[in-house]
Amino acid sequence: MSEAIEVTDLTKIFGTTVAVDHISFSVKEGEIFGFLGPNGAGKTTTTRMLTGVIPPDSGSALILDHDIQHQPVMAKQGFGVVPETSNAYADLTAWQNLMLMGDLYGLPHAHASDRASDLLKTLGLLERRDQKVQAYSKGMKQRLILAMALLHKPGLLFLDEPTSGLDVQSSQMILSLLRDLSQEGTTIFLTTHNMEEANRLCNRIAIIRSGKIVALDAPEKLKAAIDRLHRIEVSFDRDIPANGLARLPGVVHVDRTGDKWQITVEDRDLVIRSLVTFSQQQGAVIVTLNTLAPSLDDAFLRLTREVPP
Amino acid sequence: MNPAGFSEQVRRAWAIARKDIRIYYIKGPVLIFGIFMPVFLFLAFLMGSRQLPLAFLVSGLVGMALFFTATAVSPAIFPWEGQAKTLERLASCPITVEAIVFGDMIASTLFGIGITLITVIIGLALGLPLLHAITLGTGILLAACCFSAIGMLLAVPPTNTPSNIMMLSSLIKFPMVFISGIFIPLEQMPPWGLALAAFSPLTYFTDIVRYSFTGTNYFPVPGDVAALILFTIVLTAGTMYLHKRTMPKRM
Ligand SMILES: Nc1ncnc2c1ncn2[C@@H]1O[C@H](COP(=O)(O)OP(=O)(O)O)[C@@H](O)[C@H]1O
Ligand SMILES: [Mg+2]
Numbered sequence: 001m002s003e004a005i006e007v008t009d010l011t012k013i014f015g016t017t018v019a020v021d022h023i024s025f026s027v028k029e030g031e032i033f034g035f036l037g038p039n040g041a042g043k044t045t046t047t048r049m050l051t052g053v054i055p056p057d058s059g060s061a062l063i064l065d066h067d068i069q070h071q072p073v074m075a076k077q078g079f080g081v082v083p084e085t086s087n088a089y090a091d092l093t094a095w096q097n098l099m100l101m102g103d104l105y106g107l108p109h110a111h112a113s114d115r116a117s118d119l120l121k122t123l124g125l126l127e128r129r130d131q132k133v134q135a136y137s138k139g140m141k142q143r144l145i146l147a148m149a150l151l152h153k154p155g156l157l158f159l160d161e162p163t164s165g166l167d168v169q170s171s172q173m174i175l176s177l178l179r180d181l182s183q184e185g186t187t188i189f190l191t192t193h194n195m196e197e198a199n200r201l202c203n204r205i206a207i208i209r210s211g212k213i214v215a216l217d218a219p220e221k222l223k224a225a226i227d228r229l230h231r232i233e234v235s236f237d238r239d240i241p242a243n244g245l246a247r248l249p250g251v252v253h254v255d256r257t258g259d260k261w262q263i264t265v266e267d268r269d270l271v272i273r274s275l276v277t278f279s280q281q282q283g284a285v286i287v288t289l290n291t292l293a294p295s296l297d298d299a300f301l302r303l304t305r306e307v308p309p
Numbered sequence: 310m311n312p313a314g315f316s317e318q319v320r321r322a323w324a325i326a327r328k329d330i331r332i333y334y335i336k337g338p339v340l341i342f343g344i345f346m347p348v349f350l351f352l353a354f355l356m357g358s359r360q361l362p363l364a365f366l367v368s369g370l371v372g373m374a375l376f377f378t379a380t381a382v383s384p385a386i387f388p389w390e391g392q393a394k395t396l397e398r399l400a401s402c403p404i405t406v407e408a409i410v411f412g413d414m415i416a417s418t419l420f421g422i423g424i425t426l427i428t429v430i431i432g433l434a435l436g437l438p439l440l441h442a443i444t445l446g447t448g449i450l451l452a453a454c455c456f457s458a459i460g461m462l463l464a465v466p467p468t469n470t471p472s473n474i475m476m477l478s479s480l481i482k483f484p485m486v487f488i489s490g491i492f493i494p495l496e497q498m499p500p501w502g503l504a505l506a507a508f509s510p511l512t513y514f515t516d517i518v519r520y521s522f523t524g525t526n527y528f529p530v531p532g533d534v535a536a537l538i539l540f541t542i543v544l545t546a547g548t549m550y551l552h553k554r555t556m557p558k559r560m
Contacts, residue, residue: 051401054557073313076403083401087394091332103324104402106310106317148398 004029004156004187005050009059012045019045021211022059027189029155032182034202034219035191042211043191044084047160050189051081064156077105080149084160086141090134094125094144097133098151105152112151119147123173139170146174156187163197175201199223231292232263232271236284244282248274260288318408325404325412326419333382333389334420343378343424350374351431364523367432369491372515374428375449376486379421379456383413384463384478387552391469391559406556407549410461414545417457425449432522441521444530448517451537455510458544465551467558490515495527510540 005027012020020042027033037043048054050061052072061068066075088097095116102112120126123143133141142162149157159178163171178201182188192198198205199219207215207222215222229252236259245261246254250271253264265271268291279286310317333339351370355363390396399409426449433439463478486492488502489511498506506512513533520526526533 048397048560053397053400054560071313073318073403073405076401077312081398081401083394083397085394085397087398089328089332089395090393092328096331100324100328101402103327104321104399104404106312106321106403 002029003027003062004064005033005189006062007050007059008061010046010049010056010061011058012042012049012054013057018211020049020056023208023211023213024059025206025213025216027187028203029187030182030185031203032178032188032190032201034198034205035189035208036193036195036198036205037191037208038193041208043193043208044160045211046208047081047084047158047189047191051079051083051158052076053083077152078154079156079158080152080154082142082145082149082157082159082162086138086145088133088141088144088148091132093130093132094120094136094147095129097144097148101148101151107152115151115153116147119150122177123147137167138165139167142166143170143173146177150181154186156189157181158189160191161193162190164193230265230268232265232268232275233260233288233290233292234263234275235260235287236279236282237287238282238284240279240282240284244278248278250274312403313405318405319411321404322408322412322415325399325409326415329382329386329413329416330419333386334416339382343381343420344427346374346377348428348431351428362523363435364437365494365519367428367435367437368515368519368522371425371428371432371449371518372489372491372511373486375421375425375452375514376456376511377482378424379417379453380460380463380478380482381417382420383417383457383460384474385471386413387464387559388469388471388474391467392471397560400556400560406553410549410552414454414457414461417460418453421453421456422449425453437522439521440524444517445521447534448514448521448537451534451541452510452514452517455514455537455541455544458541458548459510461552462544462548465548465555467555469559485509485511488512490527510537510544513537513540 003026007026008024009022010020010024011018011022023046035043035046045054049056050063050068052068052075055069063075064078066078068075088094089100092100098116098119099112102109102116107115117126120129123146125140125143125147128136128140133144136144146162162174166174175197178188178190190198190201202219204217205219205222206213242254242256245251245263248271250265250267251263252266255262263271272289275286275289350373351366354366354370387396390399429445439445463481464474466474466477468474488505489509490498490506491511493502495503495506495512495516513528513536516526516528517530517533520530528536
């Protein structure tokens with residue numbers, strides 16, 4: 001076995017929304033696979049189908065060689081999940097939550113206790129183990145949920161935006177634990193809308209947009225495509241025609257908010273020079289001119305453009 | 310260990326039951342409701358209808374206590390957990406929907422039995438003779454399983470609003486009490502009333518309880534027991550089948 005996850009034509013439709021649109025990909029054993037996309041792209045829906053929480057409308061997923069629909073228990077026994085929304089039992093203590101997981105995964109009690117203590121210590125929660133989860137901060141809850149997902153030493157771990165909205169300390173703790181787990185051979189499927197996080201952590205990244213995978217590659221290769229993109233923000237003292245701007249050499253895309261134009265460009269130098277000429281031709285004065293680092297949106301724009309629909 | 314095997318799934322269902330008891334049953338308000346509701350109902354009965362014999366009243370009380378307690382909490386568990394997103398956690402764990410439902414049933418069965426024993430003790434304290442203890446014990450056990458299946462059946466509509474489910478279950482539970490020979494003895498019922506009563510498992514349980522305390526019964530006792538077993542099997546299978554289908558809609 002060398003593929004931990006094998007997805008074929010997976011599709012989910014909610015009413016008229018195609019949340020996930022015939023996606024296929026595979027995740028190799030031992031790799032950290034990033035699933036990157038903006039809000040509403042279909043990351044959570046995909047994760048829920050892969051972890052057997054909701055059934056797909058069509059297509060299939062093999063998780064650790066078990067079909068998630070036909071052998072759900074066998075598949076689930078092999079992986080751990082950190083879902084998007086925190087969901088430990090608030091009325092139980094951290095320890096009781098962990099012991100419940102131990103029972104649900106069929107671990108012997110002594111084994112579960114040892115492992116729970118280790119995990120709580122690693123995640124800085126040992127002192128709070130007998131406190132109800134109700135009283136936990138968001139970061140502490142998320143660390144506990146990670147511990148719950150790891151209790152049975154899964155070979156495969158799903159995480160749905162595990163660090164979004166967390167304090168820096170919790171987020172660092174989680175990311176460093178993920179690195180250690182990966183070193184020990186755990187396969188990790190991680191969804192995120194944070195490009196930097198994906199870039200730092202992942203062996204390969206799939207970029208999903210509107211339910212479709214628009215790019216799938218090693219981060220360095222994706223970055224190469226993205227790093228060529230920059231944004232320039234410019235404003236003039238009078239109205240100028242938008243299509244005139246869009247036709248300038250090196251301009252990829254033009255947007256307008258208020259009196260400012262956001263221009264996505266491939267070659268900053270070239271565009272700035274042509275902007276100067278353009279404003280002279282229009283008899284306009286440049287009021288402000290800023291260059292901005294490439295944003296995720298630019299990257300998506302670029303990547304969607306490169307993949308034939 | 311085969312995680313998908315029957316015995317392993319039963320063990321995991323027991324973990325669900327312990328979780329339920331801890332979170333939903335061993336709570337001040339739930340326990341107080343469970344203990345005081347039958348007591349108050351009993352007092353209301355006692356004052357309202359002096360012409361009915363005490364033994365008849367206590368039998369009805371035991372029947373109601375078990376029916377209401379075994380169906381009190383379980384219909385709301387899935388909506389609560391759906392709202393709190395803990396159900397999503399369970400759905401991604403290696404446990405089948407059937408085992409989760411079974412675990413919820415175990416918890417409500419145990420709760421129902423516990424509270425019902427209290428009402429039996431009240432009856433004994435009032436000086437009622439218990440003529441057939443083993444029959445009563447068997448009846449309570451079977452009926453508790455049966456009623457907990459009803460409780461889970463009431464939870465089938467996939468809403469995550471507990472109050473909706475509680476309203477719906479009251480609408481179904483109260484009429485069931487009226488057709489089950491608790492307020493009106495089966496002997497005094499019109500034929501259409503008896504026909505309705507035959508469809509309520511509570512009828513057979515009340516009959517067993519009356520037999521245990523007074524020695525009189527309407528249906529043959531083995532018939533009561535057989536009816537309860539049949540209802541339990543059909544309702545349990547039905548609720549598991551339906552929950553398997555509606556579970557994804559809760560996510
Ligand atoms: N339970 C649901 N019912 C209806 N629509 C849904 C449901 N879950 C997700 N969607 C829709 O599916 C799309 C993808 O959502 P989601 O998978 O949550 O995206 P992401 O996790 O990438 O932010 C969105 O348009 C969302 O509104
Ligand atoms: Mg999401």
